[in-house]
Amino acid sequence: MTVSKRKQDFPILFQQVNDEPLVYLDNAASTHVPTPVINDLVTYMQTSHANVHRGVHTLAERATSQYEAARETVRTFIDASSVKEVLFTRGTTTGLNWVARSLGELVIEAGDKIVISRMEHHSNIVPWQELAKRKQAELIYIDLTEDGELDMADAKEKIVSGVKIVSIAHASNVLGVVNPVEDLAKLAHEVGAVMVVDGAQSTPHMTVSVQELDCDFYAFSGHKMCAPTGIGVLYGKQTWLEKMSPIEFGGEMIDFVYDDYSTWAELPYKFEAGTPNISGAIALASAIKYLEEIGLDTITKHEQELVEYVLPKLLAIDGFELYGPRDASKHTGVIAFNIKGVHPHDLATALDMQGVAIRAGHHCAQPLLRYLAIHSTARASFYFYNTKEDADSLVESIIAAKEFFSDGFI
């Protein structure tokens, strides 16, 4: 089966929007859930739903074993060495906040430096800003090259003694570049810093081995990889997680509770206070199996082919301004752009009228847009279920919108 035939597994994609067939190109925001994953979720709800870990009855044991099996599925998916290193979260934002809060308490002192980059999502900026404020530490940004790639020469100048944490996106949600996080982890470790990776835009699209990257933490979200919203993962090296304090306190995460103090459960439960998102974790595992069946390398290749097909056509549109590398081989399926003279919100609305779903705005990256001296952009983002026909619809709908605006309004 060719990859884009998988589109058939996504009934939501087969509908009319504004009397036009839907072309969904907002996958960097959220992807859709395929029928096999929906079916697994329904089966769980209809046969095994119960609270995990404490119950001795059959349903509780069934829910627990499926929840823990999901953790093992995630472990192999990201190549972690132990399930103790796999924490279920609400998503990337929660994972990064946990690290900034708990690791930050442990390693940051006044005058220390935290290094991020100019292309980070707010989720990988604001938690560090707050940590820096709390601890009187300094937040430093690695600059970008003209082409919108991470400036590795600048990274080398900034990741120096005194830096305690480096936190970088594996792939940008705006510029469509993949960052060399393995090299950054080496630089970080050479100066004794901890390497944190925001994997929100990489995990859904490429093979990830946290051991090969040698990062200390890696966060990602289920809803960007065919699972429902509200479930995500934080990977952390066991040596760090053992030393770190829990972020939330309550049921599930304790060992013993006395009148005036408590002790913590072992990893990974120490960090999972309260009833977890059991159905979400089970659906995430189902989504992972679905993606693995297609093959992450096949997904990368298909998206690469789509970008190589569509980027030259987009660049040929008069007034098309791309943010990020013009070289398609350096580009993920995320394409941020503007059409000269058309506000991106107007463009996105005009495309929606033609059934084409793209995003417009600051993409939760205001410092990046300020750095690029722009207010907002349009963004089309592809996934494996997108086809060349979808890419053609994007190009045609932009040309039609451009004509509409130049005739009527500009």
Ligand code: PMP
């Ligand atoms: N980082 C990046 C690079 C992202 O693209 C996103 C989602 N747009 C996030 C973090 C935050 O993910 P979530 O909203 O699922 O927590």
